[in-house]
Amino acid sequence: MATSHRATRNRTSRKGIHPPQAYSSFLETYVTVDQKLWGFRATGAKSTQLNHRKRVAWARIRLRRFEQRLTCIAISVNLYAFVTLPPGFWKWSVRRLFSPSKNHSESNMTTEIPMPTAVFPDLEGKLVLITGAARGIGRAIAEEFAKQKSHLMLVDLDPSIEQTASEVASTYETKTDFRIANVTDSAQVKEVIDQAVQPYGKQMYVLVNNAGITRDGAAMRMSDENWDAVISTNLTGTHNFCKASIRFLRKANGAIVNISSISGQIGNIGQTNYCAAKGGVIAYTKALAIEYPGLRCTAICPGFINTDMTARLPSDVWKYATAKTKLRRAGEAWEIAQAVVRSATAYGNTYAPCAVVTVAGGMELGG
Numbered sequence: 171m172a173t174s175h176r177a178t179r180n181r182t183s184r185k186g187i188h189p190p191q192a193y194s195s196f197l198e199t200y201v202t203v204d205q206k207l208w209g210f211r212a213t214g215a216k217s218t219q220l221n222h223r224k225r226v227a228w229a230r231i232r233l234r235r236f237e238q239r240l241t242c243i244a245i246s247v248n249l250y251a252f253v254t255l256p257p258g259f260w261k262w263s264v265r266r267l268f269s270p271s272k273n274h275s276e277s278n279m280t281t282e283i284p285m286p287t288a289v290f291p292d293l294e295g296k297l298v299l300i301t302g303a304a305r306g307i308g309r310a311i312a313e314e315f316a317k318q319k320s321h322l323m324l325v326d327l328d329p330s331i332e333q334t335a336s337e338v339a340s341t342y343e344t345k346t347d348f349r350i351a352n353v354t355d356s357a358q359v360k361e362v363i364d365q366a367v368q369p370y371g372k373q374m375y376v377l378v379n380n381a382g383i384t385r386d387g388a389a390m391r392m393s394d395e396n397w398d399a400v401i402s403t404n405l406t407g408t409h410n411f412c413k414a415s416i417r418f419l420r421k422a423n424g425a426i427v428n429i430s431s432i433s434g435q436i437g438n439i440g441q442t443n444y445c446a447a448k449g450g451v452i453a454y455t456k457a458l459a460i461e462y463p464g465l466r467c468t469a470i471c472p473g474f475i476n477t478d479m480t481a482r483l484p485s486d487v488w489k490y491a492t493a494k495t496k497l498r499r500a501g502e503a504w505e506i507a508q509a510v511v512r513s514a515t516a517y518g519n520t521y522a523p524c525a526v527v528t529v530a531g532g533m534e535l536g537g
């Protein structure tokens with residue numbers, strides 16, 4: 171205390187200034203500290219600045235010492251743990267450190283396309299008929315089978331099917347034919363099938379019923395026209411193609427893959443017609459599998475997929491739909507196409523005569 175009084179006296183007498191009481195006591199405190207630490211006295215504004223710099227340097231040194239102590243403690247704790255914990259624990263830790271990440275939020279959020287490496291030899295050179303193949307999921311399915319060197323018959327109401335067929339044929343160098351037909355017209359469908367199977371000894375290996383439409387609206391305001399259009403395209407169209415091809419598919423020990431929808435499993439607002447049709451497709455597929463045990467029958471249920479069908483929906487619907495998925499994104503057509511090919515091949519599908527495969531980014535899980 172005596173020292174600090176002296177310091178204040180020195181300072182004031184040399185400068186001839188009498189600082190106010192509060193400032194004076196402030197200086198006294200620091201002067202005392204400085205004296206203890208550095209062995210000098212604060213004199214005037216210049217030395218106050220100097221002291222400040224020294225105080226900062228001192229604080230840094232203390233911080234470094236504190237860090238050194240912490241490091242020592244950490245090393246001691248680790249050494250103690252290393253000595254006391256069983257060797258099994260360390261083996262487990264090392265395995266965890268070097269094994270691939272199982273964190274789904276990191277690993278599955280990607281939209282990067284993994285190049286398919288699987289080749290299913292049973293699909294090569296076999297007739298595969300795909301409806302609604304002009305664009306979207308149907309086109310992606312055609313491309314995926316083309317990679318397997320299947321022979322394609324692409325069917326669609328839209329005349330652009332011709333261009334799709336020629337593009338697929340030239341890109342993948344596989345035999346690709348097309349027909350413009352309406353899946354709701356059973357006579358037309360029969361004609362398409364009969365012509366398609368002729369070059370293949372009246373055999374067809376895979377039928378993919380993909381053609382589909384939506385006509386959304388509240389149930390109480392739904393027009394008969396919209397109801398009928400959706401049921402006849404999605405459900406009756408599927409039946410028309412199955413009915414006309416079953417005998418040729420059975421001859422080839424083939425497969426039927428029907429494109430249903432997540433809406434057919436969990437329902438969706440404004441889609442009573444579509445949900446009824448797609449739910450019907452699932453039930454229809456199961457009934458087929460029971461009726462024709464030799465056929466591999468699969469209903470694929472896509473979630474919210476990035477195609478022309480969804481492109482026209484407002485951004486609010488996109489936000490709502492993608493938020494309902496676990497992966498927080500819409501699916502891509504190729505992701506459905508890969509599931510279709512895996513369901514159609516006899517490889518790896520020897521004990522699943524009927525399956526309902528959901529490819530919906532986890533939308534079906536709820537929550």
Ligand SMILES: NC(=O)c1ccc[n+]([C@@H]2O[C@H](COP(=O)([O-])OP(=O)(O)OC[C@H]3O[C@@H](n4cnc5c(N)ncnc54)[C@H](O)[C@@H]3O)[C@@H](O)[C@H]2O)c1
Nearest residue numbers: 302304306307327352353380381382431472474475477479
């Ligand atoms: N896009 C999605 O989010 C989604 C989700 C679940 C299920 N699906 C189903 O997947 C299938 C393909 O959907 P997409 O998104 O590629 O749709 P899309 O509209 O892009 O393609 C549908 C194709 O079907 C054809 N088609 C429509 N009516 C037809 C008819 N009567 N006869 C012949 N061809 C006809 C269209 O011309 C078109 O080429 C549909 O069955 C759809 O219900 C789509």
